[in-house]
Amino acid sequence: xxxxxxxxxxxxxxxxxxxxxxxxxxxxxxxxxxxxxxxxxxxxxxxxxxxxxxxxxxxxxxxxxxxxxxxxxxxxxxxxxxxxxxxxxxxxxxxxxxxxxxxxxxxxxxxxxxxxxxxxxxxxxxxxxxxxxxxxxxxxxxxxxxxxxxxxxxxxxxxxxxxxxxxxxxxxxxxxxxxxxxxxxxxxxxxxxxxxxxxxxxxxxxxxxxxxxxxxxxxxxxxxxxxxxxxxxxxxxxxxxxxxxxxxxxxxxxxxxxxxxxxxxxxxxxxxxxxxxxxxxxxxxxxxxxxxxxxx
Amino acid sequence: xxxxxxxxxxxxxxxxxxxxxxxxxxxxxxxxxxxxxxxxxxxxxxxxxxxxxxxxxxxxxxxxxxxxxxxxxxxxxxxxxxxxxxxxxxxxxxxxxxxxxxxxxxxxxxxxxxxxxxxxxxxxxxxxxxxxxxxxxxxxxxxxxxxxxxxxxxxxxxxxxxxxxxxxxxxxxxxxxxxxxxxxxxxxxxxxxxxxxxxxxxxxxxxxxxxxxxxxxxxxxxxxxxxxxxxxxxxxxxxxxxxxxxxxxxxxxxxxxxxxxxxxxxxxxxxxxxxxxxxxxxxxxxxxxxxxxxxx
DNA sequence: AAATTGTTTTTTATCGATTAAAAGTCATCT
DNA sequence: AGATGACTTTTAATCGATAAAAAACAATTT
Numbered sequence: 001x002x003x004x005x006x007x008x009x010x011x012x013x014x015x016x017x018x019x020x021x022x023x024x025x026x027x028x029x030x031x032x033x034x035x036x037x038x039x040x041x042x043x044x045x046x047x048x049x050x051x052x053x054x055x056x057x058x059x060x061x062x063x064x065x066x067x068x069x070x071x072x073x074x075x076x077x078x079x080x081x082x083x084x085x086x087x088x089x090x091x092x093x094x095x096x097x098x099x100x101x102x103x104x105x106x107x108x109x110x111x112x113x114x115x116x117x118x119x120x121x122x123x124x125x126x127x128x129x130x131x132x133x134x135x136x137x138x139x140x141x142x143x144x145x146x147x148x149x150x151x152x153x154x155x156x157x158x159x160x161x162x163x164x165x166x167x168x169x170x171x172x173x174x175x176x177x178x179x180x181x182x183x184x185x186x187x188x189x190x191x192x193x194x195x196x197x198x199x200x201x202x203x204x205x206x207x208x209x210x211x212x213x214x215x216x217x218x219x220x221x222x223x224x225x226x227x228x229x230x231x232x233x234x235x236x237x238x239x240x241x242x243x244x245x246x247x248x249x250x251x252x253x254x255x256x257x258x259x260x261x262x263x264x265x266x267x268x269x270x271x272x273x274x275x276x277x278x279x280x281x282x283x284x285x286x287x288x289x290x291x292x293x294x295x296x
Numbered sequence: 297x298x299x300x301x302x303x304x305x306x307x308x309x310x311x312x313x314x315x316x317x318x319x320x321x322x323x324x325x326x327x328x329x330x331x332x333x334x335x336x337x338x339x340x341x342x343x344x345x346x347x348x349x350x351x352x353x354x355x356x357x358x359x360x361x362x363x364x365x366x367x368x369x370x371x372x373x374x375x376x377x378x379x380x381x382x383x384x385x386x387x388x389x390x391x392x393x394x395x396x397x398x399x400x401x402x403x404x405x406x407x408x409x410x411x412x413x414x415x416x417x418x419x420x421x422x423x424x425x426x427x428x429x430x431x432x433x434x435x436x437x438x439x440x441x442x443x444x445x446x447x448x449x450x451x452x453x454x455x456x457x458x459x460x461x462x463x464x465x466x467x468x469x470x471x472x473x474x475x476x477x478x479x480x481x482x483x484x485x486x487x488x489x490x491x492x493x494x495x496x497x498x499x500x501x502x503x504x505x506x507x508x509x510x511x512x513x514x515x516x517x518x519x520x521x522x523x524x525x526x527x528x529x530x531x532x533x534x535x536x537x538x539x540x541x542x543x544x545x546x547x548x549x550x551x552x553x554x555x556x557x558x559x560x561x562x563x564x565x566x567x568x569x570x571x572x573x574x575x576x577x578x579x580x581x582x583x584x585x586x587x588x589x590x591x592x
Numbered sequence: 593a594a595a596t597t598g599t600t601t602t603t604t605a606t607c608g609a610t611t612a613a614a615a616g617t618c619a620t621c622t
Numbered sequence: 623a624g625a626t627g628a629c630t631t632t633t634a635a636t637c638g639a640t641a642a643a644a645a646a647c648a649a650t651t652t
Binding site: 327 | 595596597598604606607608612613615
């Protein structure tokens with residue numbers, strides 16, 4: 001049956017929302033809450049009913065008021081708020097990276113379903129979506145094979161990445177001064193400088209900044225296939241960072257400096273400088289990734 | 297439950313196989329048949345049992361013999377030999393192109409399941425795989441939207457296609473004379489010439505030749521992401537050709553001539569000629585596709 | 593001993609059912 | 623005119639079951 005993760009997440013979010021209101025303030029309209037919480041009115045009403053039971057909301061009909069949600073207010077645990085499909089991804093990546101990283105490993109739907117405590121259809125659905133990452137392959141009527149987090153995977157990934165990024169960077173550099181992108185780029189540059197200043201303590205925050213930087217570049221000339229490829233990059237790097245903590249602080253510091261050079265190049269509008277900075281950064285990122293592959 | 301399309305296809309193939317043997321000849325081993333028919337031995341045994349019932353095979357155990365399968369021999373109809381998942385693709389593309397081509401159309405899993413006579417999970421699985429084609433988008437908890445076979449779709453598709461193909465064509469031109477590719481290329485060129493000679497009657501055969509030509513080029517420097525993109529191109533063109541018959545003969549003749557120029561350029565190993573021929577061909581292919589999009 | 597056939601176990605493809613969430617209806621209130 | 627209440631209807635997410643196909647194992651035969 002369908003899980004009620006949507007309701008639980010909305011419930012938790014609603015508590016946060018309420019606690020930002022004054023005691024006794026009237027409850028916003030159901031439609032307003034529906035938009036704020038990103039769920040349908042049906043779900044909003046279910047949340048309101050629960051909050052009334054917990055005393056966070058009093059009254060009824062048009063006369064409903066908010067009351068301070070105590071800090072210790074019962075919330076649903078984090079993992080009950082994430083839909084099965086999303087959990088499968090997490091658990092699968094962990095399984096892939098931790099236990100069975102050998103190229104050629106057979107992936108067994110039934111086995112994974114049991115391990116993860118979900119029905120086989122959930123696993124199938126995930127594997128079908130995950131196929132586009134180029135890490136698994138289907139054998140009709142006979143399951144899936146893990147092709148391995150190999151050197152050739154990293155090389156092929158970066159070949160495409162470089163093609164796409166060079167193309168986007170060139171498009172960005174050619175944008176008129178009036179374009180919004182330059183302001184966004186400058187704001188992002190400031191964030192880089194701020195992070196660099198506190199690199200000793202905040203170095204984990206780079207992963208997110210990195211993804212936002214490259215995605216911003218790609219918006220200079222939108223293309224759905226490129227955007228979708230960035231999703232792959234983002235996921236691969238997300239799990240790669242989580243897995244390989246070696247030298248993380250230093251690696252990230254180097255990458256920030258490369259980004260800063262890249263920023264300069266972009267602001268200069270000089271195409272060959274842009275290409276140089278882009279290539280330099282990507283090849284260093286590739287080398288990092290290559291170091292954690294399994295050969296071949 | 298699982299359908300027995302694998303068995304039915306194998307059964308039909310087995311009849312063809314048997315009819316190429318002499319009357320009374322011993323039946324090839326189950327393992328041999330398993331390889332020939334591309335199914336497991338389990339299925340082979342099921343096929344043998346059926347063929348025995350039909351009198352095409354006599355005897356038992358190690359003493360089995362083949363008998364001439366009469367021309368009128370019962371075969372399973374074509375559409376019982378294709379698995380549900382493959383049928384869904386066909387029906388979906390038809391539905392998309394024939395009935396509801398409007399951008400923004402909501403795609404309803406339940407509705408499609410009823411229309412196509414399959415369970416909702418089959419539709420879900422298909423849509424999840426089809427997502428990578430860039431034509432549909434998921435709205436969590438609220439179905440899918442058809443983004444439309446629009447001008448921007450065609451432009452974005454061809455931007456990537458050109459990047460990939462130029463890169464592969466350059467790699468091909470740089471291959472040593474000793475490479476297998478040159479022979480394969482020459483064989484393909486001959487097929488082009490043969491087709492051109494009979495263009496009036498055989499013009500439909502171009503679609504397949506086109507796909508093989510571009511795929512051959514891409515094998516010069518294999519990359520899983522590029523290969524997977526070619527799957528998209530192939531499917532889009534397959535259905536596009538099926539749908540838009542306008543000027544087909546003439547369009548294909550033009551394309552063959554463009555291919556021939558492209559062949560010449562490749563054989564000459566002259567990079568700028570290759571680029572020229574490649575760009576010319578792709579831009580003409582793009583224009584053809586653009587003519588059947590729905591604008592935007 | 594290697595190949596072949598016979599038997600049993602495991603796994604995939606597909607269905608149908610169930611619950612949560614979204615979407616819709618419509619009368620009532622303010 | 624917009625909000626709410628009180629439904630009803632439709633649709634998506636998820637489960638578990640079942641038959642087909644594959645894979646593994648065992649028993650023969652040459």
